[in-house]
Amino acid sequence: MTGHVARAEVIVKAPRSAVWRALTDPEQVRSWMLGTTLTTDWQVGSPITWQGEMDGKPYEDKGEVLEVEEQSRLRVTHYSPLLGKEDRPENYHTVTWTLTPTRDGRTTVALEQDGNDSQEQADQFSQNWQQMLESLKQTAEA
Numbered sequence: 001m002t003g004h005v006a007r008a009e010v011i012v013k014a015p016r017s018a019v020w021r022a023l024t025d026p027e028q029v030r031s032w033m034l035g036t037t038l039t040t041d042w043q044v045g046s047p048i049t050w051q052g053e054m055d056g057k058p059y060e061d062k063g064e065v066l067e068v069e070e071q072s073r074l075r076v077t078h079y080s081p082l083l084g085k086e087d088r089p090e091n092y093h094t095v096t097w098t099l100t101p102t103r104d105g106r107t108t109v110a111l112e113q114d115g116n117d118s119q120e121q122a123d124q125f126s127q128n129w130q131q132m133l134e135s136l137k138q139t140a141e142a
Contacts, residue, residue, distance in 0.1 A: 004116040006125035010133040012107045014140045016099045019107045020071040022140040023097060032135035042068050048076050057082075063092065073098050078113070091115075107140075109133055 040048035067075035085091040116122040
């Protein structure tokens, strides 16, 4: 992990398999990630893109799949031109989702995003991710 790290976490009343589907199935991702179109084959080393519209402006974020541990851990790089930085490796974040089963059949979803320039930026991303994880929870529990 580099730079300041954003973190978010939620407990989902659903098994890991349902949470994994919500996290990796493009149709389900669209429902919790503000209408984003996710494109990837989930193979390590493959490209991943997120396309959509934010505040009326179209965007296309991109990255690479770094790690896929079925129903357990997902790690990707992420670059967004909306942040106003050049498309260079040092301007990519690494986003890691970790799914942990609880004893009562629920799933804890923890997210970390590194590469933030300041603690303030990390805090802002933490808030954004927390809102998205709450939406992910609703999707997985449905």
